[in-house]
Amino acid sequence: MNKEDLKYFKEIIDKKKQELLAELGYLENSTLNATSKDQSGDLSAYSFHMADQGTDTMEREKAFSLASREGRYLHHLNEALDRIEAGTYGKCRSCGNDISKPRLEAVPNATQCIKCKTAEEKKQRGL
């Protein structure tokens, strides 16, 4: 995956994260909310916010982490962002092949290609 692709998926993940956080009510009365209103939905405002107030956001996310389905999803999105940083994003953790882009667009936190995922699900169901 080249830099452009990584950037593209990072934006998708950032957006999903913001949607999730908004759903969870995190963005109420926050600086981020004010900022995004000012910039009428400009996503770069989010990255700016993250860099600026990273610690606070991280602490709140950590506190929430794993407490619910949304929390786990948030955790997975954060892991996906880590993989983008590490340059391992988009590789299947089972077979090491590239995960297809349409799949990543649908499930940006995917860690397995559709083949391995299907095989694993079959195994889990005892098929």
Ligand SMILES: [Zn+2]
């Ligand atoms: Zn695979």
